Amino acid sequence: MKKFRDRLLQKIKCILFDVFGTVVDWRESIASEASLLGKKYKINGNWYEFADKWRNAYNTEIQSVNQGKRNWISVDDIHMERLETLLEEYKFPKLEKEKKISFNQSWHRLKPWPDSVEGLQRLKSKYIIAPLSNGNMSLLTNMGKYSNLPWDAIISAELSTKYKPDPSVYQLGAKLMGCKTSETLMVAAHKFDLIGALNAGLLAAMVIRPKEFGERKADIDNDTRWEYYSKDFNELADQLNCK
Structure with missing residues (x-):
């Protein structure tokens, strides 16, 4: 298992993030x-x-x-x-x-979850990070500035004129980051998004946000298809050996 994890860590070159519900509490x-x-x-x-x-x-x-x-x-x-x-x-x-x-x-003007900014900073210390969101470019740019989200770049589905979970959105995200899909980790709090990423050839990390929908059940179940599963961005940073 350790050898598998080490090989997986060596593969990852960039990380893309869903935003609504994953990074911010909409x-x-x-x-x-x-x-x-x-x-x-x-x-x-x-x-x-x-x-x-x-x-x-x-x-x-x-x-x-x-x-x-x-x-x-x-x-x-x-x-x-x-x-x-x-x-x-x-x-x-x-x-x-x-x-x-x-x-x-x-x-x-959506506010980040309590762990988001710190966790993103830690992940950024080792990887290139960017949102891969259905939000339009101006929305993501303004939100990043408002909430101090430390993105290296901003990637919107607007650039492909399709929305996630269409495979072309994930593939374009990896391409714009200069990475192969197999080198790109998609982070999201929603199963449909991670399944879409896997279908497009990306790796997948589930970060659970149990309070996203209030009393309604959020996606919190682990799945053997995900390469990583964590309770927040700091735990994901630990799993990826970030400082």
Whole structure:
């Protein structure tokens, strides 16, 4: 087993990361911003439910793009489409365009999990690291700056005009990092993402985020298909012999 692990460590040249739910706590961040907007307009609501509904639209629309049911659309635009209906559903007054854009950019201001920045810094000390996210380039750039995420580069599915888990997204990520797929480790908190990475020829590391969906069950089960399984980024850094 040790020899296998040593050979595996020698293979890895770069690490790509899912972002929403893996690096940042999108649900708590969005619920918090929605709550503040609700208070401003004296609207009471279940803001975690609001966050879930907003996120679910994203999941539906990226599938439509990958299935060819609609043309390419950025995650920012998907979020804005759903926001328009949510504001009406929760009985907000008609907001000015600038205010809607600012609120939609709550997704650019997602807060990292407590271990994320430190763990990424440790992993960065040994490997080239970058997000491989369905979020658009401007969203990922702004989020990285807002949350001090120490990326070496930023890679978005926008560059391939397909969304994960389409194999082309993972393959493009490895190519842009100058690595073979077999030298690239994909880190995510979601099974579908890691299965997509494996199908594209990448290695896979599951980092569990049991609180991502609140009381709803997150992907926390180990799987023999993953090369690594850890409770957070610091444990993954330990497994990869990072300082």
